[in-house]
Structure formats: C-alpha cells, structure tokens
Amino acid sequence: MRLRRNGVVKGRGRGAYSHLYRTKDWKDLRLSVLERDRYMCQQCGTALTGKAPSSDSPVVNHKTPHKGNRRLFHDPRNLEALCKLCHDGSAQASERRGYTVGCDEHGFPLGIAEWSD
Numbered sequence: 001m002r003l004r005r006n007g008v009v010k011g012r013g014r015g016a017y018s019h020l021y022r023t024k025d026w027k028d029l030r031l032s033v034l035e036r037d038r039y040m041c042q043q044c045g046t047a048l049t050g051k052a053p054s055s056d057s058p059v060v061n062h063k064t065p066h067k068g069n070r071r072l073f074h075d076p077r078n079l080e081a082l083c084k085l086c087h088d089g090s091a092q093a094s095e096r097r098g099y100t101v102g103c104d105e106h107g108f109p110l111g112i113a114e115w116s117d
Helices: 018-022 024-036 084-097
Strands: 058-062 079-083
Touching: 018 024, 024 058, 024 079, 058 084, 079 084
Parallel strands: none
Antiparallel strands: 058 079
C-alpha cells in the first residue's frame, strides 16, 4: 500500500488499514483516549475492565470512518472508548450502513443533514 497525496492509503479490503493499528503512535493515542474517557463506554456507560473477547473489553472507535485518511485516523476528537459489545453491534452496523440510527437530544433523527435536498 502507498500513501496518496491527500493522506489516504491506497488499498482495498477489510485489512487495507490494519497496519495503522500496529504503530506506536496508534497504541499511545489509544491509551490516551481510554484514559480521557476514564475507561467507560461512551455509548452505554459500561466500565471497560475486560480482556478481549469479553463484551466489556475496551475498543477505541473511530466515530467517522477514516478509510485510510491518516489525519482522521489520528484525530482524538474522532475517537471514543466503547465496550466490545457496543462496538461490534451498533457502531460497526452504522459504519456498514453509512449512517447512524437514533435521535439527538432534541428528538431529531441523527444524520438528518444528509437527508436534505
């Protein structure tokens, strides 16, 4: 895989970006996000005390899929601590669908900006 000029990594398939998760930068950033979020799932509030593959094991999730964009990949504002159960369920399902199911604090559907003409 080669880095494109816009910061996106070329490559296809599920493991196209797996090398990014093996870097020291990612491991340090992952730890800082878990500490920032106090080892609590930001979706359901579960304490992240388990070890994989336990449902309460910590996963650092990209809120917006990075698709190889290194800036987005390493942006702490785009990262959140989740339990494995939430990550493997709703977070990945949203990524596959391309939109989030649910409502904001005012009761409006999430992702409504994409619905406008």
